[in-house]
Amino acid sequence: EDQVTQSPEALRLQEGESSSLNCSYTVSGLRGLFWYRQDPGKGPEFLFTLYSAGEEKEKERLKATLTKKESFLHITAPKPEDSATYLCAVQAGSNYKLTFGKGTLLTVNP
Amino acid sequence: DAMVIQNPRYQVTQFGKPVTLSCSQTLNHNVMYWYQQKSSQAPKLLFHYYDKDFNNEADTPDNFQSRRPNTSFCFLDIRSPGLGDAAMYLCATSRIRNNEQFFGPGTRLTVL
Numbered sequence: 774e775d776q777v778t779q780s781p782e783a784l785r786l787q788e789g790e791s792s793s794l795n796c797s798y799t800v801s802g803l804r805g806l807f808w809y810r811q812d813p814g815k816g817p818e819f820l821f822t823l824y825s826a827g828e829e830k831e832k833e834r835l836k837a838t839l840t841k842k843e844s845f846l847h848i849t850a851p852k853p854e855d856s857a858t859y860l861c862a863v864q865a866g867s868n869y870k871l872t873f874g875k876g877t878l879l880t881v882n883p
Numbered sequence: 884d885a886m887v888i889q890n891p892r893y894q895v896t897q898f899g900k901p902v903t904l905s906c907s908q909t910l911n912h913n914v915m916y917w918y919q920q921k922s923s924q925a926p927k928l929l930f931h932y933y934d935k936d937f938n939n940e941a942d943t944p945d946n947f948q949s950r951r952p953n954t955s956f957c958f959l960d961i962r963s964p965g966l967g968d969a970a971m972y973l974c975a976t977s978r979i980r981n982n983e984q985f986f987g988p989g990t991r992l993t994v995l
Contacts, residue, residue: 807983816887816973816986817926860925869914869980873925 775800775865779874786881789850794877796861797843806844807871808837809860817860820846851881886910887987889974895993896964904959904990906974914980915957917949918973920989926973932957933980961992969994 776799786792798806805824809817821830823839830837834855836847846859858878862871888907896902906915914933918926930939932951946968948960961968971991975984 804981805983809986814971814989814991816889816975816989819983819985822983864981869931870928871926871984875923875925 775863775870775872777861777863777872777874779859779861779877781877782875783878784880786848786851786879788852788881788883791847791849791851793848794846794859794879795843796846796874798861798863800863800865800872802866804864804866806839807862807864808844808846809862811858811860811876813858820859848879851879853881853883855879856881887974887976887985889972889987889990891990892988893991893993895995896961897995898965899963902961902964902992904961904972904974904992906957906959906987907955908974908976908987909955910976910978910985911954912976912978912985913954914977914984915951916975916977916984917947917957917959918975919968920971920973929959964992964994966994968992 778797780795805822807822808820811817821837826841828839834849838845858876860876862873890905916931917929920926929943946962951957971989973989974987977984
């Protein structure tokens with residue numbers, strides 16, 4: 774069974790304090806790893822798809838990387854508006870399903 | 884802008900009273916999904932449509948049904964809501980099954 778574990782569960786940063794969120798996964802035949810941002814009371818917002826180890830993608834202050842066992846979401850010089858829950862999900866084998874982690878709740882204080 | 888729309892955003896129903904949640908999309912995607920998300924938990928897939936082909940998850944209770952009358956619309960019917968069905972219900976779409984999914988804003992269901 775596909776498993777996704779995100780750490781830490783919660784992270785509190787000061788504005789400008791860079792850090793990384795971790796998503797470790799156990800799957801058979803990774804098709805894609807997805808990062809989403811979810812604000813309270815809203816649906817997840819798509820950020821990135823990563824397909825193979827070594828791949829990196831960037832968007833503003835966010836950079837996602839992928840290895841064979843985990844993915845990192847690096848946040849450089851975060852701002853308070855980056856505060857949200859960040860969800861990681863994997864799609865594997867012939868299974869269309871997204872298996873989500875429980876998310877990391879990021880709080881950025883001004 | 885192309886998007887996924889869910890109505891209503893908030894729904895209050897009584898224990899056992901049927902309720903229908905609505906999802907529409909302007910992305911012209913082939914696949915539409917329904918997820919249930921409870922507080923501080925990961926979204927849980929209930930079922931999906933690939934075009935007109937309905938796919939139920941094995942652990943989705945019979946209390947939950949879905950209809951997709953056309954490409955743009957999909958409905959979630961909860962026949963007899965229980966207190967445990969109170970949750971955020973998320974609709975998502977993707978062009979094909981193995982693509983990224985785009986989510987609507989969700990419907991928050993309260994069961995009294």
